[in-house]
Amino acid sequence: MASTGASGTTTVRYGTMKDNVLSLKVVLPNGELMTTARRARKTSAGYDLTRLIVGAEGTLGVITELTLKLHGIPEAMSAAVCRFPSVDEACRAAITAIQSGIPIARVELLDEMQVRVSNAYSKLNLPEQPMLFLEFHGSETGVAEQATRFGEIATEFGSGGFEWTRAPEDRTRLWQARHDMFWAITSYRAGAKVVVTDVCVPISRLAECVNAAKQEIERAGLIAPIVGHVGDGNFHASLMVMMDDLDEIARAKAFIERLAELAIALDGTCTGEHGIGEGKKHFLVPEFGEAAVGVMRTLKRSFDPDDIMNPGKVI
Amino acid sequence: MASTGASGTTTVRYGTMKDNVLSLKVVLPNGELMTTARRARKTSAGYDLTRLIVGAEGTLGVITELTLKLHGIPEAMSAAVCRFPSVDEACRAAITAIQSGIPIARVELLDEMQVRVSNAYSKLNLPEQPMLFLEFHGSETGVAEQATRFGEIATEFGSGGFEWTRAPEDRTRLWQARHDMFWAITSYRAGAKVVVTDVCVPISRLAECVNAAKQEIERAGLIAPIVGHVGDGNFHASLMVMMDDLDEIARAKAFIERLAELAIALDGTCTGEHGIGEGKKHFLVPEFGEAAVGVMRTLKRSFDPDDIMNPGKVI
Numbered sequence: 001m002a003s004t005g006a007s008g009t010t011t012v013r014y015g016t017m018k019d020n021v022l023s024l025k026v027v028l029p030n031g032e033l034m035t036t037a038r039r040a041r042k043t044s045a046g047y048d049l050t051r052l053i054v055g056a057e058g059t060l061g062v063i064t065e066l067t068l069k070l071h072g073i074p075e076a077m078s079a080a081v082c083r084f085p086s087v088d089e090a091c092r093a094a095i096t097a098i099q100s101g102i103p104i105a106r107v108e109l110l111d112e113m114q115v116r117v118s119n120a121y122s123k124l125n126l127p128e129q130p131m132l133f134l135e136f137h138g139s140e141t142g143v144a145e146q147a148t149r150f151g152e153i154a155t156e157f158g159s160g161g162f163e164w165t166r167a168p169e170d171r172t173r174l175w176q177a178r179h180d181m182f183w184a185i186t187s188y189r190a191g192a193k194v195v196v197t198d199v200c201v202p203i204s205r206l207a208e209c210v211n212a213a214k215q216e217i218e219r220a221g222l223i224a225p226i227v228g229h230v231g232d233g234n235f236h237a238s239l240m241v242m243m244d245d246l247d248e249i250a251r252a253k254a255f256i257e258r259l260a261e262l263a264i265a266l267d268g269t270c271t272g273e274h275g276i277g278e279g280k281k282h283f284l285v286p287e288f289g290e291a292a293v294g295v296m297r298t299l300k301r302s303f304d305p306d307d308i309m310n311p312g313k314v315i
Numbered sequence: 316m317a318s319t320g321a322s323g324t325t326t327v328r329y330g331t332m333k334d335n336v337l338s339l340k341v342v343l344p345n346g347e348l349m350t351t352a353r354r355a356r357k358t359s360a361g362y363d364l365t366r367l368i369v370g371a372e373g374t375l376g377v378i379t380e381l382t383l384k385l386h387g388i389p390e391a392m393s394a395a396v397c398r399f400p401s402v403d404e405a406c407r408a409a410i411t412a413i414q415s416g417i418p419i420a421r422v423e424l425l426d427e428m429q430v431r432v433s434n435a436y437s438k439l440n441l442p443e444q445p446m447l448f449l450e451f452h453g454s455e456t457g458v459a460e461q462a463t464r465f466g467e468i469a470t471e472f473g474s475g476g477f478e479w480t481r482a483p484e485d486r487t488r489l490w491q492a493r494h495d496m497f498w499a500i501t502s503y504r505a506g507a508k509v510v511v512t513d514v515c516v517p518i519s520r521l522a523e524c525v526n527a528a529k530q531e532i533e534r535a536g537l538i539a540p541i542v543g544h545v546g547d548g549n550f551h552a553s554l555m556v557m558m559d560d561l562d563e564i565a566r567a568k569a570f571i572e573r574l575a576e577l578a579i580a581l582d583g584t585c586t587g588e589h590g591i592g593e594g595k596k597h598f599l600v601p602e603f604g605e606a607a608v609g610v611m612r613t614l615k616r617s618f619d620p621d622d623i624m625n626p627g628k629v630i
Contacts, residue, residue: 016357019334034606040515042331042547043584044370045591046599046629047611051366055359074416101389101453103418138416139464142457149454200355232357269358276360284361291349295618296362302617303610314361 014071014105016232018054025065026053029304039067052299057275058310060303074137077105078147079171080164082154083129087111087214090130091207093157094230097150098203104146106135108178109228109235111214117225121184122177127161132230133178134164135171181227185238189223192240197256199263200234200272209266213237213259220251234272261286276314284315329386329420331547333369340380341368344619354382367614372590373625375618389452392420393462394486395479397469398444402426402529405445406522408472409545412465413518419461421450423493424543424550426529432540436499437492442476447545448493449479450486496542500553504538507555512571514578515549515587524581528552528574535566549587576601591629599630 014020023037026049036049053060084090087109094107110118110131119126132154136146147164154162165171177184186194201209210226217224217237228235237259239252260270260283270276270283284293293315300307300315329335338352341364351364368375399405402424409422425433425446434441447469451461462479469477480486492499501509516524525543532539532552543550552574554567575585575598585591585598599608608630615622615630 015330015334018363019330028606028610032606032609034610035604036607038579038582038584038602039517040548040578040583040587041518042515042544042549042587044586044588045584045595045602046608047371047375047614048333048363048366048369049603049607049610051363054363056362060362072414072416099387101387103453138418138457139460141460142453145454145456200357202354203356229357233355234357263355264353267353268355269353269360271359272355272357273359280360287353287360288364289350291343291347292351292364293361294347295343295349295364298617299362299614302613 018051020069021050021054022067022069024050024053024063024067026061026063028061029306029309033064034061041069055275057277057314059300059314060309062309074105074143076138076140076143076166077171078136078143078164078166079174080134080136080147080150080162081126081131081174082134082151082159082162083127083131084154085129085158085160087130087210088207089157089159090132091203091210091228091230093150093154093159094132095203095206096157097153098231100149100153102146102149103136103138104134104150104231105137106133106175107230108133109210109226109230111210111226111228113223114181114225114227117184117188118177118181121187122180124173124177133174135175140166185225185240189240189242191242192223193243195239195241195252195256196236196274197239197259198234198236198272198274199259199268199270200232201263201266201268203230203233205266205268206230206233206235209263209268210235212262216255216258220255222248222251222255224255229272232272233268236273278313281314333366335384336365336369337382337384339365339368339378339382341376341378343376344621344624348379349376356384370590372592372629374615374629375624377624389420389458391453391455391458391481392486393451393458393479393481394489395449395451395462395465395477396441396446396489397449397466397474397477398442398446399469400444400473400475402445402525403522404472404474405447406518406525406543406545408465408469408474409447410518410521411472412468413546415464415468417461417464418451418453419449419465419546420452421448421490422545423448424525424541424545426525426541426543428538429496429540429542432499432503433492433496436502437495439488439492448489450490455481500540500555504555504557506557507538508558510554510556510567510571511551511589512554512574513549513551513587513589514574514583514585515547516578516581516583518545518548520581520583521545521548521550524578524583525550527577531570531573535570537563537566537570539570544587547587548583551588593628596629 136143151162224237224239451458466477539552539554
């Protein structure tokens with residue numbers, strides 16, 4: 001199976017993980033077992049219970065089985081890495097490529113700090129500049145053409161060092177570094193706890209939001225590399241926090257708040273992938289308004305009147 | 316904007332229409348105006364109210380505004396048409412192409428009867444055999460390669476006459492015939508009323524389901540061309556019914572029932588696009604089971620306790 005959004009990677013070609021869930025078996029609060037859909041890829045029968053349960057964070061029922069869409073392993077893949085003078089140019093290059101119809105399979109934005117962290121852990125020698133990691137899927141000629149066309153776009157946006165490859169060992173090394181980012185981050189600052197937060201904004205506002213986040217991080221004296229799923233407008237900031245430093249904890253909390261507020265102000269969401277949990281409950285009303293949150297409350301009560309499913313979370 | 320599933324066309328590349336709805340404004344039964352989401356392409360904040368409302372057929376609220384994802388017009392398009400010895404081979408060719416990763420933008424299956432109907436209305440000279448209409452989107456070389464590779468697959472499955480073209484006038488003629496199918500069907504049998512029904516099954520069962528439908532149509536002495544969205548496993552049968560012939564009406568009704576039962580037996584759904592309305596309400600329990608339908612009833616009651624939103628429909 002080709003990767004989907006499972007690891008949070010942007011997948012213009014395959015959609016988000018949600019889009020790849022066909023049906024669920026769910027234990028309801030009353031103990032009944034519900035199947036949300038059959039195996040058809042499309043249905044207009046009844047209410048979409050699959051999508052209601054996905055992302056409900058266990059507050060409406062317990063998922064015990066999933067049926068997923070599978071994607072064939074592509075005939076060929078190519079990978080590319082390129083550096084940009086700024087986050088803004090990296091985002092604009094990715095947006096231009098997506099809008100021009102290049103079916104990017106994966107695209108990840110790394111800020112300078114994340115490049116430094118990954119260099120240290122994954123033994124890479126990438127220049128400490130904003131970077132895009134990309135992957136293209138298709139036929140042999142298709143992936144070559146997609147990479148070459150992306151290279152032309154990247155050059156327009158000031159990318160100095162566009163390299164692409166079809167060699168499996170090079171692709172593996174690149175994406176291994178991506179998959180190891182969590183470990184790279186957790187081992188970078190000795191003694192620190194990593195607190196990851198995410199937001200998602202319209203892709204036209206992504207550069208603005210990432211730049212504002214970087215300024216806030218610097219202003220607050222925090223260490224927090226950024227990885228962005230450029231195709232979705234979603235990005236993560238990984239705060240490395242010393243848990244014995246109460247002032248740093250306070251600054252980290254304030255940053256998380258400000259970032260969520262900013263994302264909402266940019267017509268985005270306080271979380272693209274991580275969910276609401278307990279920490280972001282107070283953003284639901286600013287993000288959705290009273291009417292929608294009222295409906296969510298009603299939904300929760302009607303599913304789970306005794307509040308036994310993951311109580312205290314989301315709503 | 317490139318076509319999505321709006322007209323019901325299969326879009327492997329762009330997803331179904333539902334996948335392209337980012338957010339909705341909805342008037343709730345209590346008169347409140349709810350916004351279901353912001354403009355971010357991805358969110359994990361709260362319950363997915365957008366997907367709950369899409370497909371609810373107006374029973375939970377009235378949609379007053381939609382925000383949709385747009386797709387760029389591709390640099391190049393190619394179209395292809397090819398005939399097959401049987402529906403089975405046409406389906407298997409389409410499935411093989413999809414599984415091998417060819418990013419088909421549109422693919423439509425026409426049975427012999429639909430070819431005859433479209434020939435008559437759209438002044439085409441297609442042989443009266445099962446046909447696939449296809450469209451590919453991408454770069455100039457990409458669409459050429461996709462069409463050529465599809466042609467190779469089609470030949471493996473016995474297609475005798477694969478033709479593809481990048482000429483806009485040929486593409487327009489082909490897809491104009493597709494868009495005119497409804498008019499072609501309504502004008503084919505003088506005095507008849509057209510009653511269209513649809514089902515959707517796992518694509519691996521599509522040929523089986525279409526063949527069974529064709530046999531039922533013939534056995535019952537009905538006239539009903541079939542158009543299938545092969546990429547989704549979804550197809551439509553357009554029954555041309557003389558409304559003064561009570562026996563024919565009864566046979567048409569019985570066919571619609573049997574087709575829905577068959578689709579459910581094949582792990583599919585009683586409707587892929589048309590919805591439940593009043594006519595298919597009794598299939599919800601066979602399709603979803605009592606637990607899921609119980610949840611749908613609870614949802615309807617919690618949204619609309621006075622049953623003022625499209626009462627009597629869906630649930």
